Every structure is written in structure tokens, then in C-alpha cells.
Amino acid sequence: MDHTTAPLLAAVAEYHNLGRYGFTPPGHRQGRGIDSRVLSALGADAFRSDILASPGLDDRLARGGVLAEAEELMADAVGADSAFFSTCGSSLSVKAAMMAVAGGDDGGLLVARDSHKSIVAGLIFSGVRPHWITPRWDAERHFSHPPSPAQVEQAWRENPDAAGVLIVSPSPYGTCADIRGIAQVCHARGKPLIVDEAWGAHLPFHPDLPTWAMDVGADICVVSVHKMGMGFEQGSVFHLQGDLVDPVRLRGCADLLMTTSPNVLIYAALDGWRRQMVEFGHDLLGEALASARRVRAELAEIAGIVVMHDELLGVEASHDLDLLQVLVDVAATGTTGYAAADWLREHRHLDVGLSDHRRVLATISPADDTSTIDALVDGLALWRAGLDHPGPVQVRLPSPEQLQLETVMLPRDAFFAPAEAVPADCAAGRISAEQLTPYPPGIPAIIPGERIDAAVVDYLCTGVAAGMNVPDAGDPQLRTFRVVRAS
Numbered sequence: 001m002d003h004t005t006a007p008l009l010a011a012v013a014e015y016h017n018l019g020r021y022g023f024t025p026p027g028h029r030q031g032r033g034i035d036s037r038v039l040s041a042l043g044a045d046a047f048r049s050d051i052l053a054s055p056g057l058d059d060r061l062a063r064g065g066v067l068a069e070a071e072e073l074m075a076d077a078v079g080a081d082s083a084f085f086s087t088c089g090s091s092l093s094v095k096a097a098m099m100a101v102a103g104g105d106d107g108g109l110l111v112a113r114d115s116h117k118s119i120v121a122g123l124i125f126s127g128v129r130p131h132w133i134t135p136r137w138d139a140e141r142h143f144s145h146p147p148s149p150a151q152v153e154q155a156w157r158e159n160p161d162a163a164g165v166l167i168v169s170p171s172p173y174g175t176c177a178d179i180r181g182i183a184q185v186c187h188a189r190g191k192p193l194i195v196d197e198a199w200g201a202h203l204p205f206h207p208d209l210p211t212w213a214m215d216v217g218a219d220i221c222v223v224s225v226h227k228m229g230m231g232f233e234q235g236s237v238f239h240l241q242g243d244l245v246d247p248v249r250l251r252g253c254a255d256l257l258m259t260t261s262p263n264v265l266i267y268a269a270l271d272g273w274r275r276q277m278v279e280f281g282h283d284l285l286g287e288a289l290a291s292a293r294r295v296r297a298e299l300a301e302i303a304g305i306v307v308m309h310d311e312l313l314g315v316e317a318s319h320d321l322d323l324l325q326v327l328v329d330v331a332a333t334g335t336t337g338y339a340a341a342d343w344l345r346e347h348r349h350l351d352v353g354l355s356d357h358r359r360v361l362a363t364i365s366p367a368d369d370t371s372t373i374d375a376l377v378d379g380l381a382l383w384r385a386g387l388d389h390p391g392p393v394q395v396r397l398p399s400p401e402q403l404q405l406e407t408v409m410l411p412r413d414a415f416f417a418p419a420e421a422v423p424a425d426c427a428a429g430r431i432s433a434e435q436l437t438p439y440p441p442g443i444p445a446i447i448p449g450e451r452i453d454a455a456v457v458d459y460l461c462t463g464v465a466a467g468m469n470v471p472d473a474g475d476p477q478l479r480t481f482r483v484v485r486a487s
Helices: 007-017 036-042 044-048 065-078 089-102 117-126 149-158 179-187 247-257 264-299 337-348 370-385 411-416 454-466
Strands: 082-086 109-112 130-133 136-138 143-145 165-168 193-196 220-224 236-240 325-329 359-363 419-423 480-484
Touching (some): 007 264, 036 044, 065 082, 065 236, 065 264, 082 247, 089 109, 089 117, 089 165, 089 193, 089 236, 089 247, 109 149, 179 193, 264 325, 264 370
Parallel strands (some): 109 130, 109 165, 165 193, 193 220
Antiparallel strands (some): 136 143, 325 359
């Protein structure tokens, strides 16, 4: 296929060159009606290309011509049988994949418990029963690793009627599962593997990056191009191969969830990014990897900072690691990752990808250069130099065993059940009616339908006091917990 073309971008350019005008939504008419104060903040070009996909940007999009060509090019670029664009983020894409594989199936779905909150939302929407696969735990560092093929094999033995498996790889920390081994375990039973590869859109385009799921047998993988690629927020693609998942059913599930007014800007950026990666991705990512190596080396020279690498890999840890995700452990400084992230934001105007009770993470992309790398290294060095007697960390951490909560109701049933808010010190033993998610990275500590444990309550409450963000809680300060009402 001709990867020098970008059919969606060409269609947008043609629309403008023809001087077309639509008496259709969006009502701002390519920016003509936008308040000048909005234009000064966002720029006129953003609205000029905000064209309704159908019929504003030519009926070819509605009939599948231009969009279908762009999706075919994307699939060809990454070695998938087919690709589907989403303008509602990978949160939509992963839900569509779950419903296509397990919707209406009483056997449920094997799901890694270190999954993103969007997967829990999919369980609530669909009513699919999850059979949780416990992640591997590094108890010393309070860190979870993706499940191993052996753990997935054990989950299949315990739940042989499940419709398929869903895992997350890479994790938000850059750690990766043995996808090849897990795919072989699934395919030995004739069942599909879904990989939430939201953090891995760039993986097909450089050999020094972790394995791309489509190359080692995954049936569906979902990527967020805005995370490690060069797309707009909400730009997502789900890729399909093999014959274990019906592509018509998959697209139908996506259509059920998708907006009927997709943003052409997001579509076109996906198309343009694919072309950029095919033509220049190897060199761009090679330069980014070189920048990441420099960051890792220079940060490792700062006292009290550990740039994590060897600690993340091994038989009882992760299978691979995306080196563009620079995970820094600051526990030896006596403070938290929350405090480090807050200091960088306030004093150096730098935002990091995530922070937790002992780590911060910075993602390096092809957009970074010497100036941005210097700013990151200098910022963390200045933070460390100014750290004076921080005091003991007050986050009380549960053991891995205490984090494995008992599931007593389906997530959907618990979420929609009559509920009540109870004081935090009365929540232990009750069934949660909400998901409570330290964010980022967005992995729920408590899922609707799980019986709440006192140790997890203590962890979340002390975490919030130390700077943890739990945005999906009914009470973000966690003075109260929302639980299923006692009968």
C-alpha cells in the first residue's frame, strides 16, 4: 500500500480548497461564530478543521470510502488484519472489544486485576462477569507486575468456560507481559486474547521497543495514539487479526458506544501519525530512545533517586520494559512521589506522567529535545537539593494479600444497587458500590462488588492525605465510602 498518502488529511484539505460551506452542525461554521476570547485561547485553525464527518466532510466518509482507506493503511502499517478508528479514546475501544468477545456469554471474561478503570466501566456497562487474574506483586516496593502465562493457564483451569482473556501491556509504568506466552495459552483453548496496549501505539515502529501484540498472536489490541504517539487526545485504534473474533460484531459493538458525531480532527491526526511513523518512525523513535538513555543516566547520579530498570524485569517480575517510560523511585529521599510531582509542577512548571507513594514517571517522546531533557533533569536535581528533613511518609500500605479483595457481586449489580454513604471507619466489611481509583495510573484499588477491607481503606485515606488523587469517588476526600445498602 502507498503509505505516503493520508486520505483523511487529503479530504480535509480538499474540503477547504473547494471553499465548501455547510448548513449543518457544527454551528460555529468553521469558527465564524466563535467568541473572540475563545479564538485567542484556542486558535482559529482548531475550529476551521472541526468539520462534521457526515455530511459536512463529504459523503465519502459516511459511506466508508476515505475512513476505510485510512483504516486499511493503519492495519497494513502495523501488521494487523484490520483496524478501527475511535474518537472516544481507548476507553471506548476496550469496552467494544470486551463486548465483542464476552457480551452475552455466561462464561465471563478472564481479566487481569491490574486493569485500567475503563475496563471496570466495561464490566459495568456489559454485565460481563470478571474472573480476576492476580498480578505478580513486588511486596517490598509495593508494585504490581503483569500476570505470567502460568497464571493465565491457572485461571483457565479454574474458569474453563470463560470467553477470552484481557490483559494490560504495557502497564502505565512501562512494564510488559509475555504476550506471546499468554496468546499461546489462550489459543490452545481456541479462545481470544485482548491486549489493552493503550501505552504501546509506538511499539511496531522500532525493534528496540517491547514486542508489539499483533506480532506475537494477540487477537485484538487497543492503542491510544495520544499517549506515546502524536495524535490528539481521544485518538484510539483497535487492531484485529485471526478468526477468533468476528470483525462485524466488533465494529457493531463499537458503533453502539461511539458518538454519531466523530471529530474529524482526531481521525485525521491518526491518519497523519501513521504516515509519519511508516516514513520516519524508526529514526524518530531511535532519537527518543537515545534521549531516554541520557535521562536515565543523568537522573541516576542524583542522590536518593533510583531509576528503575533491573528491579522491573525477571522471572517473578515483568517480561519487558519500555525504556521511553522513565520510572524514578524517590523513597530513599524520605518523601513521596506525590510531593516530588507537586514541587515540579509548582516550582518548575513541569508535569510528570504519574506519581505514587514512592515514584514519579516521565514519558520521553520524539517531540523531546535537549531543552526539555535538560529541564526534567535540572528540575529533579533542584527538587532533591532543596529537600530538607521531609519527615516520615504517612501512607500506610497494605500487603499484597490485603489488596486481593473478595468479589461478592457482579460489578454491574453492585454499581446499580441501592447504595448509601458510610463513614470511612465503618466501610470495612461492606460491599463497594463505587470504584476507587488512585489516578494516575488509573488502576482501581476497590471495584464495585468487592468487599472492602480495612487495610485498603487505611491505604486510600492516608494516601489522599499525602496527595493521592481519587477522582471517581463519590467523596474524593474519602471521608465517606459509597456501599451497597444493607438489606
